[in-house]
Amino acid sequence: MDALISLVYTIIDSVCVCLFLDAFASHRWRNHRFLVGVIVQTILMYASIEFSVIALNRNQIVKILLILLSCFIVARTLYENISGRFLLFLIVVEYLLTYSLSFAVGMLANSVCGMDAQTFQADKALSLIYGISYYSAELFIIALFRKMMLQRMGNRPRSDAQHSQLILYFLFPCASFVMLVILLYVTSGHNIEEFVSAGCCILIFISNVAVLFLLERMEYAASEREQLLMLNQQIQLQSKNMTSASELYSAQRKKVHDFRAHLNILNQLMKNQEYSAAEEYLEKITEQQTDRLFLVNTHHPILDALFNTKAAEATQKKISIDFEVNDLSNLPFDVSDMVVLLSNLLDNAIEACQQYDKGDKAIHVMAVAQQDFFISVRNTSEPVVIISGSIPTTKPEPQMHGFGLANIRLIL
Template identity: 30%
Template structure:
C-alpha cells in the first residue's frame, strides 16, 4: 500500500512538473474551473500510461505522454497545435534528462550499480523521490522565469520540424547513457554532465522558441511598415504632381477667361461660343473627373481615374460632398490608393468588360465607402482577406491589411467578397455622434 502511494506521488510530481514546463510559454485561454478539470483528467490519463506494463516503456510511453501534454496545452492555452507539441516534447526531454542526472548522482552517492539499486524497493523509492523533487524544483524555476517571456502563438512548420530533431536526439542519448551505465558502481562525471547538458540545452532551445517567434513577427511588421512607407512616399509624389497640374489648369483658366472677356466686350458672341466649344473638346475645362470638396480625395481619385483610362478601364463615380470625410489625409491616401490600385490591377487582366465603380457618400450619421470591380477569377480568401498571388508574398499583400487596420481604428469592419464576376469591398463608418452599439462593426454591401 505504501509502495503504491509512493509511486502515485512520484508520478504526480513528474506530471505536474512536465505540465508546468510545457505550458510556461503560453497564455491561458480558459476558466480556472476548466483548467482544473483538464489538469485532473491529464493526471489520471498520465498515471494510466505509466501504470500499464504494455505501454509504459520507451518509446511508446514518451509518444503517448507528449500527445497527452499537447492535448492539455491545446485545450487550456492559446497557440498553435504544432508549437504546443514541440514544447511538450522539449518539456518531456528536460524532465527525462533531469531524472537521468539525478539517478546517476544518487548511484554515486550510495556507491551501488543502478540495476542493484532498482532491485531494492526501498532504495528505488528513495531514489525516485530524490529525482522527482529535483525535477519539480527545476521545472518550477523555469516556469516562474518563463512568465517574463512574451507568449508564443506559433512558429513555422519547417522551424518546428527542425527543432524537433534535437529532443529526439536527446532521447536517444539518454537511452544510450542508461544502457552503458546499467552495471557501473560509479557513474562517470562526464555522463552526469552530459545529462545536465541535455537539460540546459533543451531548456535554452525551448526558450528560443519565443525569440524565433518574436523575431519573425518583428520582421513581418518591419516589412509591412517598409511597404507602407514606400506607398506613402509614392502617393505623396502623386499628390504633388496633381497639385502642380491643378495650378497649371488654374493658370490657363485665367487666360481662357481673359480671351472670352475680350470677345464678349467686342460683342463677338459667335467667336466666344466657338472658343468655348474648342476648350471643351480639348478637355481643358473638365480635366478633373471628381470634385468632392476634399482636395486629397480629389487628387487620388482623379489620378487613379487617369491611370485607369490609359489602360482602357471605365470608372464610374458616385461622390457627394466629402469635406467631412472621417479619415485623416494619411489614412485617406493609404485606403483609397490601395483600393483603386487593386481594382485597376484586377481589371487589367480581365478579358471582358473592364469596369470599376466607386461610391463614397458622406452624411451627418455615416460615411459609405464602396469599391467594386470586374474580375476574372475569385481570389483565395484567408482570414477574410484575399491571398496575394504575387511571386514575393513578403513584400505584397499588405495593402488590404493596412486598410483593415485603419478602418478598425474608426470602429468599422469591411465586407470583402467576390460574386458573379465582381469583387466587392464595402464599409460603413459611423460618426462619433452615433451610439457604438448601433455603429461599430456594421457594414454595407453594394451590388453592381
C-alpha cells in the first residue's frame, strides 16, 4: 500500500514539473510521444526515490540530486526553444517551490493536530490526509500558475467578468482545504466549536453555489462557441462559393472566346465553299467539347451562379444533377440566408453521393416560387442514422463539424 501511495505522489510530482515547464518552453511533440516521455520521467523519479531508500539509507541529498537529474534529462528531450542552463534552473526552482510548500503544509498540519513531526508521520491516517491536502494544493497552484503565465505571454486581455470568476474558481479548492484541515484537527482527537461547524456548512454551501454558477457560465460559453463555429462555417461557405463562381465565370469567358474563334473559322470555310472541311472541323470541336454546359436560369444572378457552380462541381465528381426551377427574381428572402441554405443542402447532397458506391449517383433540385417558395433536394445516399431528429456527422473531430443542418434549421 505504501508503495502504491508513493507511486501516486510521484506521478503528481512529475505532472507538476511538466505543467511548470509548459509556462516557459514549448513541447517538442504534441502527440503520444510526449506522454511517453512523462511516463519515463515518472519512472525515473520513482526509481530515484526507491534507490535512495534501499541502497543509500534514505540519503536525502543524493535522492534530490537523482530526481533533479532525471527530470533534466527527460525535460531536455521533451521541450524545445529553451537553453539547457535555463531548463535546469527552472527544474531546481520548481523543486524548491514544491518542497517549501510541502514543508509549510506539514508545519500547518502539525500545528493543527498539536503533534511533533515524528508522531504525526507515525499516524497512517493523518499522513494520508496530509498527502491528499498537500498534493491537491501543489497540483492546483502549479496548474493555476501555468494558466496565468500562458495568458500573460499570449497578451490576452482579461475582462472584469473573468477577474470576478477567478474568485469563484478559488472557492471550491479553498473550501476543500479548510475541510481537510478540520478533518486533521478532529482526527487527532480535538473537538471543534459549533460556530466552526456552522462556518464550514456556510462555506460548503457558497462553494456549491459558485460551482453551479460556473457550470452555467461554461454552458453559455459552449453555446457561444457553437454559434461562432456556425458563423465561421457560413463565412467559409460563402468564400468558397465566391471562389467557385469566379472560376466558373473565367471558364465561361474562355469558352465564349473560343466559341467566337470557332465561328470565325467555320464562317471562312463556308464562304470558301469548303463544306467538307467545315464539316470535319465541326465534328472535331464537337468531340473536344466533353463538358456538359449548365445554364440554370432563375433570373436571380446570385442563385444562378450558385446553382451552376454546384452543378459543375457535381459533374466533375461524376454525379448526375438536374434542376427544376422557375423565375426566382422576386424572392423576398435575404440573399446571404439563401446562399447558406442552398449551399448546405447541395454540399450535403454531393457529399452523400460521393460516399455511395453501389450504382449511379444522382441529385434532383427543385426550387419553385409560386404562392409559396418550395425547395427540394433529393439525392442518392447510403442509409443514414437519425438520432433525436438529427443526423450526426461522420467526419473526424465532430465538435468542429456537423453545423450544416443546424444552419439550415436556423434559417428556416
